[in-house]
Amino acid sequence: MKKNSKEAIIQAAISLFTANGFDGTSIRDIANKAKVNVANISYYFQSKQGLLEYCFTTFFEEYLLKIEKGYASLDHGASFCLKQMSSVIIEFLCDNIQFTSFIFREMSIDSQTVREIMTTYYRKEKYFLQKVLEIGVESKEFRPQSISYIIVQLKGLWTMPFLNAPYLREVLYLFPNERYFAAKYTLEINKWIDEVLCVKKLA
Amino acid sequence: MKKNSKEAIIQAAISLFTANGFDGTSIRDIANKAKVNVANISYYFQSKQGLLEYCFTTFFEEYLLKIEKGYASLDHGASFCLKQMSSVIIEFLCDNIQFTSFIFREMSIDSQTVREIMTTYYRKEKYFLQKVLEIGVESKEFRPQSISYIIVQLKGLWTMPFLNAPYLREVLYLFPNERYFAAKYTLEINKWIDEVLCVKKLA
Amino acid sequence: MKKNSKEAIIQAAISLFTANGFDGTSIRDIANKAKVNVANISYYFQSKQGLLEYCFTTFFEEYLLKIEKGYASLDHGASFCLKQMSSVIIEFLCDNIQFTSFIFREMSIDSQTVREIMTTYYRKEKYFLQKVLEIGVESKEFRPQSISYIIVQLKGLWTMPFLNAPYLREVLYLFPNERYFAAKYTLEINKWIDEVLCVKKLA
Amino acid sequence: MKKNSKEAIIQAAISLFTANGFDGTSIRDIANKAKVNVANISYYFQSKQGLLEYCFTTFFEEYLLKIEKGYASLDHGASFCLKQMSSVIIEFLCDNIQFTSFIFREMSIDSQTVREIMTTYYRKEKYFLQKVLEIGVESKEFRPQSISYIIVQLKGLWTMPFLNAPYLREVLYLFPNERYFAAKYTLEINKWIDEVLCVKKLA
């Protein structure tokens, strides 16, 4: 009958974790919102922590797929590839803005779980980014630069609008959940790639 | 007798909030770490929420002073001024990296308190940034651009390393608490200002 | 397993509320006495206040039934009916002397809860008493009198021994929990009805 | 300068004890209302319990004076004397209706303090009442009756309106704090004395 208890729990959890944080959300709140019995959460995810890990995994599994998808276009050039990756990721984050906000916030806490997720997924992401950047430098598309510092900047540009959505809305009057924003913001990142990374073209 | 109970509470609170998040920290933990009685927290800050607000206010009061300090150099040119602001802010965040991490994370939750802090401090910050950018465009230093989108990027660049310190350390092997990092990262932001914002100089 | 947790809580609560007052009783005390976990109190009654309201309601629900039971004999005459009501009520209060003492004491505090209970139950009681008195006057059984002042007196006579049980025991050596007392005291009230309310019979 | 700190505390205490009960009132509430420092309460009354006992003593000291004052008229006859006592007491209770309500409610709890107060003051009161009743019977003014049961009734009549002031106001629309009520209610008690206690006069 209720075939989607599990899914209901996840949706409720994401929504509440986003609004109130992980520790600020009780499994009773989640159970109420999902209209299931509290014990079901333990049943499906062992514990509240298990539910969190499930959310992390779900998010980053797909996140990495998007990264890989963008990376696949590397043979069209490093610059094109990086823009492609940005575009795909921004779109993904924009489409899951709530989820994104909660995940990125929770990832800024230095816990055991976070460390594991980080080494599992962010190391792979770093591998792809590094590859693109290195190949770009080799092919003279990109100026030689400190790869780590470039990644810091790129990741800052990627995550900021979705982690600080209230700031964008309240202070800048930008609405990062709208596709329009994603499109325009991607262009800004492309500009950053062109101006900061790429070798300058002569006029 | 113990004259610095209040200060001890604040220091313990910042440290624990950073490590475990606001909701993940109990006032008992804080009292233990500060070696004071739990009741003192209520005595000085009314409630746990009051303590949080005190932290926010303390942080942003100083933050805004730094912004204003950088802004004061506007008569040396918009580009110079923005670089100055970046430099001052990055230094401040780097020196208070724990505090910064906790504050920025907590600011990403959409609560009443956060909204108030945001309208109080971020609106002022936006005013200064906007002014610098507008004047830069007027004086032909900066290319005309969408100010809001520029601010999004700049803020992303400013905050990222301190909000995601574990990521920098674990994945990129960068250490955002060191002055060395702050100096080098400031140069990167200066490059972004030069390349993305400024009018291109002819060779 | 333990099927009567709820009932155990109620019994423990009444006993402790009576002995120490509502505010003088902690839910820990109640849980200990009832040999259940503290959390069960919240589980069954939401809050300590909820437990109080449950007690009030339980008491007055039955109290009103007794009043109605006595009132049912109105066709045997107003005087007979009022005596019947007194008898039934005194018996009820005597049988639940602890409960009675606690409830009547708590009802003397001017709180929101009390006001609600009062308008729900005491208004109905007043309706019945008023009816009996009015009909008694109409049928020339009772002398015409101020109904409100008569009700004050009657209620004073009804409640006093059970509200001030320690006084009766310690000072007057009367034991209001014994059936013997109830029987004798009922006769006293009957005398009051005869002498103060009823039209005097000629010798 | 502040010469009446002590008095301010007492007034605040009575008012708050009446509204919220003894346990429902914190000494901080009292200190705030009295506009004195919390520590002053301990200074003047040793403890919160000491403040309560001071209130009890103050009340019953005066209460007993009133009883004695009424008793002094015994040589005008037992009936007259009892009416005099009622009149004086009702007036006193009416004038101090808040204080009365709180004291009588607190006296219904079976505590060590209450027991002491009871044996100190209520025993004396009983002595006087008993004397009046006995002399009344001796002098053929009163019919012979069980003195204890008569005292129960009389005390019930005396205390009820002031202990249950909210009931009188909300349900019966009587206002026991007004002098008018005291006067009229005294007449009702006189009627009770005449009809229930006194030997019937021939027409």
Added chain:
DNA sequence: CATGAATGAGTATTCATTCAT
């Protein structure tokens, strides 16, 4: 006399989790 700071025990309530059904 009066006070602000501090304490330790206590408060009601909420938590994640378990388990028999």
Added chain:
DNA sequence: TATGAATGAATACTCATTCAT
């Protein structure tokens, strides 16, 4: 699978009281 009852530990907060100043 799914649930209502139950648990023990933890939560933020309040209490009366003390004491140096």
